[in-house]
Amino acid sequence: MSEFLEPFERMLESLSPPATVRSIEAGGDADALWNGIAESGFLDALVPEERGGAGLPLAEVCALWQALGRHAVPLPVGETMIARALLADAPDGPIALASAGPGAATVVPFGRVARHVLLEFGGRLCLVEASGEETGVAGSLAARMIWDAAPAEVVGAAPAGGLRAIAAVLRAALIAGAADRLTAMTAAYANERVQFGKPIGKQQALQQQMALMAEDMVACRIAAQLGCAGDLQPGLVAAATAKSIASTAAARLAATAHAVHGAIGISEEYDLQLYTRRLHEWRLADGSETYWNRLLGAARLGDARGSVDYVREAL
Amino acid sequence: MPVFDTLSLASLPQADEAIRPAIRAIAAEAAAAAGADRRARSWQGYDPAFSRRLGEAGFLGLTLPERYGGHGRGPFARFVVVEELLGIGAPVAAHWIADRQSAPLILNFGNEAQREFYLPRIARGEIFFCIGMSEPGSGSDLASVRTRAERTESGWRVNGQKIWTSGAPHCDYMIALLRTSGSAEDRHAGLSQLIIDLKAPGVTIRPIRDLAGDEHFAEVFFEDVDLPADALIGNEGEGWKQVTAELAFERSGPERIYSSVVLLDAWVRHLQAVGRDDPATLALVGDFTARLGVLRAMSIACTARLAAGESPVTEASLVKDLGTAFEQQLPVAIGDDLAAHPDQAVDAELYRTLLYVTHVAPSFSLRGGTREILRGIIARGMGLR
Numbered sequence: 001m002s003e004f005l006e007p008f009e010r011m012l013e014s015l016s017p018p019a020t021v022r023s024i025e026a027g028g029d030a031d032a033l034w035n036g037i038a039e040s041g042f043l044d045a046l047v048p049e050e051r052g053g054a055g056l057p058l059a060e061v062c063a064l065w066q067a068l069g070r071h072a073v074p075l076p077v078g079e080t081m082i083a084r085a086l087l088a089d090a091p092d093g094p095i096a097l098a099s100a101g102p103g104a105a106t107v108v109p110f111g112r113v114a115r116h117v118l119l120e121f122g123g124r125l126c127l128v129e130a131s132g133e134e135t136g137v138a139g140s141l142a143a144r145m146i147w148d149a150a151p152a153e154v155v156g157a158a159p160a161g162g163l164r165a166i167a168a169v170l171r172a173a174l175i176a177g178a179a180d181r182l183t184a185m186t187a188a189y190a191n192e193r194v195q196f197g198k199p200i201g202k203q204q205a206l207q208q209q210m211a212l213m214a215e216d217m218v219a220c221r222i223a224a225q226l227g228c229a230g231d232l233q234p235g236l237v238a239a240a241t242a243k244s245i246a247s248t249a250a251a252r253l254a255a256t257a258h259a260v261h262g263a264i265g266i267s268e269e270y271d272l273q274l275y276t277r278r279l280h281e282w283r284l285a286d287g288s289e290t291y292w293n294r295l296l297g298a299a300r301l302g303d304a305r306g307s308v309d310y311v312r313e314a315l
Numbered sequence: 316m317p318v319f320d321t322l323s324l325a326s327l328p329q330a331d332e333a334i335r336p337a338i339r340a341i342a343a344e345a346a347a348a349a350g351a352d353r354r355a356r357s358w359q360g361y362d363p364a365f366s367r368r369l370g371e372a373g374f375l376g377l378t379l380p381e382r383y384g385g386h387g388r389g390p391f392a393r394f395v396v397v398e399e400l401l402g403i404g405a406p407v408a409a410h411w412i413a414d415r416q417s418a419p420l421i422l423n424f425g426n427e428a429q430r431e432f433y434l435p436r437i438a439r440g441e442i443f444f445c446i447g448m449s450e451p452g453s454g455s456d457l458a459s460v461r462t463r464a465e466r467t468e469s470g471w472r473v474n475g476q477k478i479w480t481s482g483a484p485h486c487d488y489m490i491a492l493l494r495t496s497g498s499a500e501d502r503h504a505g506l507s508q509l510i511i512d513l514k515a516p517g518v519t520i521r522p523i524r525d526l527a528g529d530e531h532f533a534e535v536f537f538e539d540v541d542l543p544a545d546a547l548i549g550n551e552g553e554g555w556k557q558v559t560a561e562l563a564f565e566r567s568g569p570e571r572i573y574s575s576v577v578l579l580d581a582w583v584r585h586l587q588a589v590g591r592d593d594p595a596t597l598a599l600v601g602d603f604t605a606r607l608g609v610l611r612a613m614s615i616a617c618t619a620r621l622a623a624g625e626s627p628v629t630e631a632s633l634v635k636d637l638g639t640a641f642e643q644q645l646p647v648a649i650g651d652d653l654a655a656h657p658d659q660a661v662d663a664e665l666y667r668t669l670l671y672v673t674h675v676a677p678s679f680s681l682r683g684g685t686r687e688i689l690r691g692i693i694a695r696g697m698g699l700r
Contacts, residue, residue, distance in 0.1 A: 059324075187697045204687075207694035214693050215637045218319050222612045223605075225324035237608070244605040293601030294594055300604045301587055301597070306580050308402040308573070311608035 002060040004045070005067065011040055012071040018271050024074040025139040030113050034075055034094060043077070046085035046232065053085070062173050062228035066221070069177025069282075072274045074141055076110035078170045083118040085232055087127065087155060091116055096130060099164040099286075103148050107135060109171075109285045111143025119151065120163035126151040139277060142285075159232060165239035168286040169227035172246035175282050176220035178275045179253050183217045185272060186210065186257045193262075206260060213256050216249035226315055237314040240296035247289040250279040319696070322630050324612060325619035331391040338374055338396050342405040352667035354404025355577040358570060359531045359675075361485055362406035363443070370440025375414050379422060384435030390621040394569060394614070401573040408482055408531065413437045416564045417444035417490055420508075424549030424557050429510070433488075447477040447491030447511065447535065448558070455688050457492065458502045458555065462537065464493040464509055470544040471509060473517075473537040481682070483533035484522045489513055492554050506554035509546045516540070527674050559628065563621070565683050566631035572610040572638035574679050575645040578672045579603060581665045582649045589659045599652060603645065610638050629696035632689040639680040646673040 015036045024030045037043065045061050047053020065078045076096045083095040093115030100106040100121055108117060114130040132145035159166065187210060190201030200206055227234055227242025234242075254276040258265045265272040283289075303310055345365045346354050353360070369375050377393045379385020386392075400407050418437045421429055436442040453459045462475025477483075477491060489511045497505035513520065517540035522530040549557045586596060613634045620627035650669055653661050661669075680686040 183697075187699060190699055201694075201699040204691070207699050208687065208690045210697060210699060211633075211636065211690035211693035214319060214697055215633050218322050218613065218633060219609055219637060222322070222324055222616060223609045226608065226612055229324065237604075240601065241605040241608045244601065245609050248602075289602070290598050293598040293605065295597075295601065296604050297597030297599065297601030298592065300600050301583065301592060304587075306402060307576055307583065307604065307607055308398065308611070311604065311611055312398075315608045315612070 002056075002063045004042075004054075004056070004060070005063045008040075008042060008064050009067045009070075011036070011042075012067055012073060016071050016073045018072070018274060021072050021074045021274055022139075024113065025141060030075055030094075033073075037075070037077055038092070043080050044084055046081050048085075051088070058228045058231055059225070062225055065170055065173035065228075066177035066180065066224065069174035069179075069278070070181045072178065072181075072278060074110075074113065076114050078174065079110060079114075079118075079167070082166055082170065082232060083116075083127075086118065086125070086159065091127070095127075097163060097167045097170075098145065099162060099167070100145070100147055102150075103146065105144050105146045107142050107285065108132065108145050109281065110141050111145060112141050117145065118155075118163070119147065120158045121147060122150050123158050124150065124154050125156045125158050125163065126153050127155045128153055137281075139273075140281065142281060161233050161236060161239065164286050165234050165236070166232050168239050168243035168292065169224070169234050171282045171286050172220065172227050172242035173224040175246040175250050175279060176217070176224040178278050178282075179213075179217040179220045179249065182253055182257045182272070182275045182279070183210075183213045185275075186213060186260050190260055200260070209256050209259065213253055216253050220246045220249050220253075229315075235314065236295060236299055237311075240292035240299075241311075241315060243287060244289045244292045244296065247283040247287075247292075250283040254279045319630065319633070321620060321625075321627075322613065322616045322633070323619075325616050327391050327395060327615060331388070331395050334392060335395050335399060337372070338399045339403075341368065341372055341374070342399050342403050345405045346403045349404070349406075350664045350667075351404070351577055351581045352664060352671050355575075355668050355671055356406070356529070357401055357404040357574075357577065358407050358411050359481075359529060360404075360406025361408045361482070361531070363409045363440075363485070365406055366410035366443070367440040369410065370438060375410055375440050376418055376434065376438025379418055379434055379438055383422070383430055384438035385418075386438075390618045391615075394618045398569045398573070401570055402576060404577040409443050409485060410437075410440050412446055412482060412486075413442065413444035415568065416446070416561050417488075419564050420490060420557065420561050421510075421548060423560065424508075426545070428545065429548065433510075442487045443482065443485060445480050445482045445486040445489045445513075447480060447489040447493075449479045450476060451478050455685050457558070458506065459499045460492055460494060460506065461499055462491065462493050464495050464507065464542070466495075467541065469541070471542040471546055473509070473511065473540040473542060475537050477535045477537075479523070479532050480535050481532045483513065483520050483535050484530065486513055489535065490548065492558055495551055495554075503555040505552060506558075507551045508548045508554045508557050509542060510548050511537075511540065511542060511546065515542065525675070527671055560626050562684065563626045563628045563631050566628075566635045566689075568618075569611070569614050571635040571683075572607070572614055572641060574639075574642040575672050575676070576607075578649060578668050579607075579645055581668050582653070585653070585659075585661065585665055589656075591656070591659065596652065599648060603641075603648075606641050610634070610641055613637070629692055632684070632692040632696075635683065636680075636686055636689045636693065639686070642679045643676045646676050 044053035096114035132143035223245035
């Protein structure tokens with residue numbers, strides 16, 4: 001386990017409690033949170049040491065990304081880590097990631113709270129100022145953005161495999177972190193909530209569903225770790241596996257967490273929704289399970305190896 | 316969830332990967348002549364000559380110390396060997412139980428004489444074991460077993476019956492969970508494990524034919540079967556504890572994710588042959604590929620806990636439940652896919668393989684602990700009681 005995880009997690013606990021998350025989602029000022037995270041130095045976790053960063057391998061940063069999901073951090077911290085590693089001269093402030101084609105509206109995660117967007121457009125990376133319209137979805141930090149033509153602010157060629165691949169791996173890690181928090185919250189609630197004279201967690205029907213949550217949670221974590229086993233240019237098989245598994249599990253995890261919590265889980269004041277809303281948004285962002293399954297299926301059918309050899313050698 | 320935090324990505328050590336080419340060559344020999352429907356039987360496929368060949372080549376008893384005829388390797392080496400055997404569908408039933416769980420049990424709980432007597436022959440593929448757990452009235456409620464072993468002047472006398480005992484008709488010994496004191500109401504107390512020589516007078520074995528026409532499991536009757544004192548393995552009255560440790564070995568291996576992989580490969584080859592690449596087909600292939608990759612990584616993560624000297628009972632249950640769900644979904648989805656394309660002829664071998672796996676798939680989540688029992692174990696691991 002990364003030695004950096006504990007201080008990072010401690011920082012998020014103090015800087016990004018649910019009240020802060022809600023305030024920023026409601027349009028409140030995010031500068032204090034951003035400055036606190038920026039001062040910690042973690043934004044340069046992936047930047048090579050010769051450029052003044054920490055030069056951590058992605059496998060180690062995976063745990064930090066999961067922590068961001070576990071705390072529902074309302075800023076593009078993982079995205080900015082990627083952008084700062086890819087850009088020789090990154091601007092200050094939060095940076096969102098997007099992959100888009102001409103004229104197609106794109107939902108950019110954290111687009112509302114980002115200052116810049118690192119955009120892959122026509123095979124090139126561009127760094128543009130974040131501007132778009134709100135999605136109109138309650139509490140969402142995403143924004144809808146449209147680029148009709150290639151932006152002038154080209155900063156380089158797109159990474160091999162595309163920006164979407166590493167963004168999908170980040171999304172898988174965020175899902176894994178939120179899944180961890182959601183599973184713990186739901187187990188704790190099941191042990192507290194009494195109906196029919198005993199905690200509902202004693203009901204076998206409920207225990208069986210909770211066991212599936214644990215399975216999905218662990219599968220998400222391992223999938224995210226597989227996606228993060230390489231560098232910022234993950235191979236298709238690794239990226240697709242990570243996002244396919246995490247996206248499929250995200251919807252199931254949210255459904256069971258809500259089913260166990262009952263009506264209170266739907267309420268705004270209860271924290272559950274901070275995580276389930278994110279699971280659904282992250283499931284859709286950077287390609288759903290079927291998007292990645294199609295790409296992975298095409299690669300698999302073009303390969304003569306047996307299935308076990310294929311996953312063993314390609315992952 | 317702290318209890319599952321230890322399940323984390325691990326990789327197979329180079330030294331263990333290094334044995335892959337040799338076991339692959341032997342597995343390929345055994346599988347070469349067999350059609351996919353035969354290979355799909357894999358750990359139901361009985362071939363004692365192949366098991367002895369594995370023993371001679373040093374692929375049995377991998378995790379046993381060398382002084383007992385083993386090879387002093389760890390769980391990772393065994394993972395590589397098992398993966399190669401199951402990935403191609405080699406016939407491993409003869410030695411399967413002895414190698415996977417009887418040998419570790421004897422090593423962990425047996426006395427020196429028992430180790431020296433049994434382990435070298437297991438490692439040579441000369442003696443085969445089965446597990447005597449289920450009884451007509453004791454399935455998931457294993458602690459309710461009624462078959463008894465009474466102390467005699469010279470040892471033990473066994474009376475009762477086991478059922479659904481895989482491999483019993485071909486095996487030399489059974490390690491049975493028996494009641495040695497008290498009654499079924501005493502639950503976990505008073506249970507012990509005994510090694511029963513299946514050739515002893517008073518043992519009757521009746522094979523049970525399964526729905527696929529195979530006879531791999533059996534009823535085993537004990538009528539005044541006299542056993543020597545050293546038939547007891549481990550300590551009297553600690554059978555439950557020993558069985559629990561044994562089940563961690565039984566539940567955590569790659570056999571819990573690969574039961575349908577011969578079918579998966581046969582289907583992929585069919586798709587490649589007919590050149591089908593519509594979006595729905597690609598998505599289905601991709602879904603299976605992603606899940607196989609993650610399940611394999613989860614199984615290796617669990618193996619890493621075994622290698623660290625732990626007994627990952629909860630973690631193994633989690634991987635097994637997710638793995639068998641995958642194994643069971645494959646024949647359902649592949650059947651639908653093939654029959655949704657009636658103009659693309661399915662050859663007879665693929666069809667037989669599909670229906671064989673479809674018919675036996677319910678057993679995947681019965682053997683080694685039912686889905687409901689495993690989920691109960693996971694729920695307890697989550698702190699639900």
